[in-house]
Amino acid sequence: MRERGAVVVITPVVDHTPQERRHIALDEDEISQITDGFEEATRFDAQGLAVLVLRGADGSFTAVEKGRPAPQAVMGAAAVVTNASGDVLLGRSIRGMWELPGGRVEAGESAQASVVRELAEETGLIASVEDAHVITILHDDRLDVRRVSPVVRVTGWEGEPVLREPRNFSRWEWHPLNTLATLGRIFMPSAQALNAVWPGTLPGLPPVHSYPCATAFPPVPGEPAEATRLRGRMADAVVARGRAPSLRVRSALREVPRHRFVSEAPLETAYDDLAVVTVREPSGTALSSVSAA
Numbered sequence: 001m002r003e004r005g006a007v008v009v010i011t012p013v014v015d016h017t018p019q020e021r022r023h024i025a026l027d028e029d030e031i032s033q034i035t036d037g038f039e040e041a042t043r044f045d046a047q048g049l050a051v052l053v054l055r056g057a058d059g060s061f062t063a064v065e066k067g068r069p070a071p072q073a074v075m076g077a078a079a080v081v082t083n084a085s086g087d088v089l090l091g092r093s094i095r096g097m098w099e100l101p102g103g104r105v106e107a108g109e110s111a112q113a114s115v116v117r118e119l120a121e122e123t124g125l126i127a128s129v130e131d132a133h134v135i136t137i138l139h140d141d142r143l144d145v146r147r148v149s150p151v152v153r154v155t156g157w158e159g160e161p162v163l164r165e166p167r168n169f170s171r172w173e174w175h176p177l178n179t180l181a182t183l184g185r186i187f188m189p190s191a192q193a194l195n196a197v198w199p200g201t202l203p204g205l206p207p208v209h210s211y212p213c214a215t216a217f218p219p220v221p222g223e224p225a226e227a228t229r230l231r232g233r234m235a236d237a238v239v240a241r242g243r244a245p246s247l248r249v250r251s252a253l254r255e256v257p258r259h260r261f262v263s264e265a266p267l268e269t270a271y272d273d274l275a276v277v278t279v280r281e282p283s284g285t286a287l288s289s290v291s292a293a
Contacts, residue, residue, distance in 0.1 A: 001057065009034060009052040016048030026050070036062075073146035078102040078193035079115040080135075081125065081154045085267075086227070086260075087174035088194065089161060090183075091122065094168060097185035098175075100193055101125075102152070111150035119154065123172055124162040131156035136196050138189070139209040151193040177201055178260040227259050230271035238273055 001007070012025035026034075031050060035041035039056030079101040081089045090098045101122050105114040112132035119125050131154055138149040161172035175183065180194060180201055191202050196210060235244075235253035244250045259270040262277045269275050278286050 004055060007038075007052075007054045007057070009050075009054065011050050011052075013045075013048060013050050073148055075105045075148040075150070076103055076189065077105055077111040077114045077118070077150045077152050078190055079119050079132075079152055079154050080193060080197050081119070081127075081157060083174050084226075085174075085176075086257075087176050088180070089123065089125075089172060090175050090186075090190070091169040091172045093187070094170060095187075097187050098183050098190065099169075099187040100190040105150075111152055115152040115154065119157070122165050122169065123159075124164050125157045125159045127154050127157040134213045136213055137211045138192050138196060139211070140188075140192070140206070142188075147189065149189045149193060151196045153197060176260060227257065227267055227271070230267055231258065234271045234273050 011031070012021070013031075014022050014025045014027040017025040031043075031052070035043075035052060035054060037057055037060075038054040039058055040054070042053040044051040044053075081101065083089070088100075090100060093099050101119050102115055103118045103122075105111055106117075109117070110129070111134055112129045115132050116127050116129055119127055133153050133155065135151045135153050138147075138151060140147050140149075161174075163169060163171060177198055180186075181203070186194075186202070188205075191205055192208050195202050195205055231254060235250065238244050238253055239250055244253060259265070259267055262270050265277050269277060
């Protein structure tokens with residue numbers, strides 16, 4: 001078709017055509033489909049006929065919206081942040097429970113940008129979007145609201161936690177992973193997020209839909225690199241002395257994070273195969289069990 005040329009379509013319209021002849025007529029949806037592929041469409045109506053003058057067939061498409069959707073869901077991102085010892089940051093909220101940093105994703109924000117903003121607003125910690133990685137997206141129901149919770153692992157940050165929003169939180173604390181199941185009340189989305197990063201950390205939670213994200217940044221195990229180095233050194237020493245002849249024992253020596261079970265002990269002590277770490281109650285009573293011949 002030459003430039004500014006036109007295609008003219010003349011068709012009966014269903015609304016103005018007798019029932020027995022409607023099979024040769026077009027309805028409004030069919031007419032709309034004809035005009036969609038043209039830059040310019042002019043319509044004239046004459047005695048039950050539609051006359052369509054169509055110009056500029058470009059073969060393109062247009063993405064369109066429906067009316068405003070009825071609100072059904074709320075989206076809030078959870079930030080999982082650990083320190084050099086592998087402890088995770090939790091805030092004690094004024095509602096009397098522990099919560100991860102994070103909050104509602106604002107209009108135009110990504111989940112990563114939301115976490116970076118909320119982390120600064122709530123705790124004073126400064127992170128970049130490049131160090132915030134969506135591990136999975138959780139979906140569950142709270143009463144009649146669908147709850148969507150991106151779990152964002154923050155792998156780099158600067159500063160020290162401070163109380164920036166006393167109207168929402170009373171304090172921020174670092175918690176070893178092995179103590180999380182003893183904390184009492186934990187906000188459900190935060191508990192689900194912790195379990196998504198460290199499966200089994202909080203047993204007995206209700207089921208939740210999880211949509212793992214394809215990312216080059218898998219969940220960080222939650223332990224300092226120094227612990228990995230010391231554990232390897234300890235395993236090498238034990239194996240060299242011939243004390244671990246079994247492959248399963250050698251594997252356990254290299255994989256079990258001993259420091260999580262003696263969180264009050266320095267890493268050097270936790271991975272000293274000759275040290276005896278005695279766990280005590282606040283009163284000083286020993287909790288460790290010792291068997292002697």
